[in-house]
Amino acid sequence: MRSIDIHAHIAPLAASHLPEGQTWHGFTRREMNGRQFLVQGEKRQWLHPAYSLTADERIAYMDSVNVDVHVLTTWVGMYNYDLPGDVGAGIARECNDYVAELTRSHPDRFAGMATLPMQDVNAAVAELERAVNELGLKGAQIADHVNNKTLDHEDFIPFWSAAEQLGALIFFHQEGDDTIVKPRDTKGWAIDNSIGNLSDRVVTFGTLVFGGVLDRFPDLKVCLAHGGGFTCFGAGRLDRGWQVRSEARELGANIPSTYLNKVYYDCLTHSEAVLRYMIDSVGIDRIFLGSDYPYDMGIDEPTGWVNSLESLTQDEKEAILWKNLERVLGV
Amino acid sequence: MRSIDIHAHLTPQCFIRAMRDGREWHGVKPGEMGIGPRNSWTPEQRIDDMNSLGVDVHVVSTFSFYYYYERDPQIILPMHRECNDEVYQMTVDYPDRFKGMAIIPMQNVNLAIEELDRCVNRMGFVGAMIDDHVNGKTYDDPEFMPLWKAAEEMGAVMLVHQQGGRTLVRDRNPNYHLHNTIGNLVDRAVTFASFVFGGVMDACPNLRVCLCHGGGYTCFGAGRMDRGWQVRPEARVNISNPPSSYLNKFYYDCLTHSEPALRMLIDTVGIDKVIFGTDWPADMAIDWPVSWVLGLESLTLEEKEAILYKNLENLLGI
Numbered sequence: 296m297r298s299i300d301i302h303a304h305i306a307p308l309a310a311s312h313l314p315e316g317q318t319w320h321g322f323t324r325r326e327m328n329g330r331q332f333l334v335q336g337e338k339r340q341w342l343h344p345a346y347s348l349t350a351d352e353r354i355a356y357m358d359s360v361n362v363d364v365h366v367l368t369t370w371v372g373m374y375n376y377d378l379p380g381d382v383g384a385g386i387a388r389e390c391n392d393y394v395a396e397l398t399r400s401h402p403d404r405f406a407g408m409a410t411l412p413m414q415d416v417n418a419a420v421a422e423l424e425r426a427v428n429e430l431g432l433k434g435a436q437i438a439d440h441v442n443n444k445t446l447d448h449e450d451f452i453p454f455w456s457a458a459e460q461l462g463a464l465i466f467f468h469q470e471g472d473d474t475i476v477k478p479r480d481t482k483g484w485a486i487d488n489s490i491g492n493l494s495d496r497v498v499t500f501g502t503l504v505f506g507g508v509l510d511r512f513p514d515l516k517v518c519l520a521h522g523g524g525f526t527c528f529g530a531g532r533l534d535r536g537w538q539v540r541s542e543a544r545e546l547g548a549n550i551p552s553t554y555l556n557k558v559y560y561d562c563l564t565h566s567e568a569v570l571r572y573m574i575d576s577v578g579i580d581r582i583f584l585g586s587d588y589p590y591d592m593g594i595d596e597p598t599g600w601v602n603s604l605e606s607l608t609q610d611e612k613e614a615i616l617w618k619n620l621e622r623v624l625g626v
Numbered sequence: 627m628r629s630i631d632i633h634a635h636l637t638p639q640c641f642i643r644a645m646r647d648g649r650e651w652h653g654v655k656p657g658e659m660g661i662g663p664r665n666s667w668t669p670e671q672r673i674d675d676m677n678s679l680g681v682d683v684h685v686v687s688t689f690s691f692y693y694y695y696e697r698d699p700q701i702i703l704p705m706h707r708e709c710n711d712e713v714y715q716m717t718v719d720y721p722d723r724f725k726g727m728a729i730i731p732m733q734n735v736n737l738a739i740e741e742l743d744r745c746v747n748r749m750g751f752v753g754a755m756i757d758d759h760v761n762g763k764t765y766d767d768p769e770f771m772p773l774w775k776a777a778e779e780m781g782a783v784m785l786v787h788q789q790g791g792r793t794l795v796r797d798r799n800p801n802y803h804l805h806n807t808i809g810n811l812v813d814r815a816v817t818f819a820s821f822v823f824g825g826v827m828d829a830c831p832n833l834r835v836c837l838c839h840g841g842g843y844t845c846f847g848a849g850r851m852d853r854g855w856q857v858r859p860e861a862r863v864n865i866s867n868p869p870s871s872y873l874n875k876f877y878y879d880c881l882t883h884s885e886p887a888l889r890m891l892i893d894t895v896g897i898d899k900v901i902f903g904t905d906w907p908a909d910m911a912i913d914w915p916v917s918w919v920l921g922l923e924s925l926t927l928e929e930k931e932a933i934l935y936k937n938l939e940n941l942l943g944i
Contacts, residue, residue: 445799475794479764479816484823484861486816489854493847494812498798505802521850528846529811531884532839532910536807539909543803566849572890591857592850 297617298598299406299626301466302520302561302585303365305353306346306373307393320386321378333372340372345589350397354404356588361598363617364626365588367394368408368436371470376441380415387412387422395430406626408466409435414442416450420457427461433624434464434516438473439495446499447506447546459512464559464624468520469495488592496524501533504554507546516623518559520585522569527555527576559623561585562601562615563594571606579614583623628935629916630944632727632785633838633879633903634684636716637665638692638709652705653698659691664907669716673723675907680916682935683944684906686713687727687755690789695760699734706731706741714749725944726751727785732760735769739776746780752942753783753834758793758813765817766824766864774826778833783877783941787838788813806910814842819851822872825864834941836877838903840887845894848873877941879903880919880933881912889924897929901937 310333313324322333322340333340348356357365369390375383387410394407409426411419426432435458437446444450458465472480474491475498496519503509503517519526533551537543547554555577563585564570574582584601587593594600601612620626642661644651667675676684688709694702706729716724728745730738738754745751754777763769777784793809794816814837821827821835837844848870855861855868865872873895881903882888892900902919905911912918919930938944 440798443798447799475798475812476816478762478797479759479794479820481764482766482824482860482863484819484863485854485858486819486823486851486861489850489861490812490815490819490843490847493843493850494794494808494815495798497808497812497843498795498804501802501804501808502799505804525808525811525843525846528843528884528887528890529808531882531887532807532811535883535910536803540803542801543807545802547802564849565853568890568894569846569849572846572886575886592853 296613297621298362298584299364299366299617299620300362300586300588300597301366301518301583301620302563303367303588304370304590305367305394306342306370307390309389309393310373311342311346320382320389335378342372343370343589346370350401354401357404360596362586364404364406366406366408366433366620366624366626367397368466368468369394369410371438371468373410374413374438374470376412376414376438378414380412380418383412383414384418384422386410391422391426391430391432395426395432398431406624407432408464411435411437413437413454416454420453423454423457423461423463427463433626434458434466436466436468438470439467439499445502445506447502447508452511455508455512455515459515462516464516464518466518466520467496467499492521493524496521497526497529500526500554500558501551503558504533504551505537505543505547507548509554509557510546510548516559518561518583520561520563522562522564522573523558523560523577526560527573530555530576556581559583559619563587565594567604567606570604574607574611579611580619582615583620584616627920627931629681629902630683630685630935630938630942631681631904631906631915632685632836632901632938633787633881634686634906635689635908636686636709636713637661637689638712639668640708640712641692642666652708653701662907665689667907669720669724673720676723679914681904683723683725685725685727685752685942686716687785687787688713688729690755690757690787692729693732693757693789695731695733695757697733699731699737702731702733703737703741710741710745710749710751714745714751717750725942727783728754730754730756732756735773739773742773742776742782743780746782751782752944753777753785755785755787757789758786758817764820764824766820766826771826771829774830774833778830781834783834783836785836785838786814786817810839811842814839815844815847818844818876819869822869823861823864827872827875828865834877836879836901838879838881840880840882840891841876841878841895844878845873845891848894874899877901881905883912885922885924888922892925892929897932898937900933901941902934
């Protein structure tokens with residue numbers, strides 16, 4: 296059986312192999328506590344050791360866990376929305392050229408998603424057009440907010456318009472530990488990640504729906520990482536809010552839960568019961584394999600895990616493992 | 627069938643009278659806080675409404691707007707006492723219809739313990755309603771341990787409920803009512819995590835904590851919390867068992883606005899941990915709560931009885 300993973304990160308070689316003493320878009324490389332970081336001012340971007348793997352070494356890993364295709368997204372250290380737009384655009388171009396090169400050299404094993412300088416919407420649109428039309432990438436990965444502006448902000452209308460027109464899949468993924476839970480994660484129990492990622496994703500769903508983005512761009516393809524977070528479980532309360540509060544109905548035309556099957560989700564739930572709930576809420580045609588390679592919060596054996604789930608039918612497993620992504624991305 | 631509602635609020639008449647008279651009330655100035663029509667109902671009007679809904683007992687909690695943890699506790703303690711005294715009078719006047727849930731000044735733990743003790747041991751209250759945090763401090767903070775110990779000893783229920791609108795979602799996006807529709811549920815999961823990862827539930831194994839709004843996203847997010855516990859040493863500093871093993875140490879109200887969410891809650895935390903809670907008289911409440919529970923096709927009659935009254939009878943001894 297085929298398998299295509301929508302949630303697999305990578306870093307451009309120029310960043311992961313940056314020689315000591317040289318700079319890359321203002322970053323230098325530094326070792327701290329046995330870990331490699333890209334450093335710029337106060338910013339510390341951890342370079343996962345897996346990012347030093349060659350393409351062949353990565354493919355050997357993929358073979359070992361029975362994953363045929365990684366849809367490559369750069370790791371979120373490449374967002375850099377806080378840096379000037381021209382710096383972000385330079386980083387994005389280099390990331391996208393690198394990912395495109397891998398998809399050309401190994402077309403059966405890699406597909407690619409773009410990195411975009413979202414702090415400059417015009418530049419982001421231009422880079423998305425280049426990435427999709429010239430480089431053959433399938434879409435882009437973006438954060439749940441851009442310098443605390445959520446994506447329903449009117450500034451992003453040109454972006455959504457371009458994404459819809461290009462047929463690009465927009466994959467939402469938080470930037471590191473920068474989630475809404477962070478202010479209360481004072482002791483470092485990783486809840487900025489374990490609860491925070493899931494919270495940020497439902498806020499993104501909420502802003503796209505209540506902000507009218509999904510109404511205005513009905514053919515938009517959006518995928519919410521980490522199983523869409525708490526989205527499907529919390530839909531009942533979103534509906535209630537829509538019913539009783541006029542401010543929730545100003546822009547979104549329909550009951551929030553009716554949008555659950557307008558977006559896509561990966562299967563990264565770490566819970567069979569949650570994945571089953573999700574399938575029953577959003578529809579089996581909406582869920583992709585997503586492992587979060589190479590991170591510790593990912594699924595260790597993604598295909599093995601999906602295949603082992605007793606509450607899923609064989610058809611459902613195939614839909615998640617490859618059929619849905621084959622259909623949506625044409626890979 | 628009997629029904630006991632753990633999640634039913636009060637706008638105190640003492641506050642309403644002061645506002646109508648144009649008097650300042652414990653530092654709250656007239657006009658500072660709006661009063662909705664249903665919120666100003668008298669106990670008798672409230673009972674009429676309970677009768678129309680088929681609700682037998684309200685465990686009455688003063689609205690979260692009156693927490694005022696950010697203000698001077700010497701001003702807020704008398705405010706909370708006046709609120710609690712009014713709730714107490716309701717339980718005296720209508721002992722079959724009302725039970726008391728205290729409001730306590732969490733910004734000063736000693737005063738909070740004193741007021742909880744007064745309410746529970748002298749006035750027969752069942753516990754206290756508290757916010758998800760106290761001025762940004764979460765409940766794993768050692769400062770709160772004496773309160774948990776005291777509550778455990780008293781058998782008091784700690785009912786966790788955010789202060790309207792001030793949830794973690796607000797800073798990301800203040801629009802569309804998301805601070806409530808998503809924010810309440812985020813805050814509750816974070817509170818679960820604070821109690822669990824912080825070791826409070828291990829230190830106080832008999833502490834009774836009830837998480838409002840069905841515990842928010844808690845049960846749905848337990849899988850990822852477990853993963854975090856497995857792979858991150860910092861998540862294991864205080865606890866030697868996975869977070870999901872603590873799900874059945876808490877209580878949850880049934881306020882999910884979703885039958886599948888309630889079904890999942892029951893299947894995850896156990897039917898003996900889910901109790902009837904409506905959020906009366908808020909607009910985000912369940913409109914016809916008893917009918918809603920009774921009408922759920924995926925619940926057995928025993929499960930409906932457990933939720934509507936049996937679990938709360940056992941928990942509160944009422």
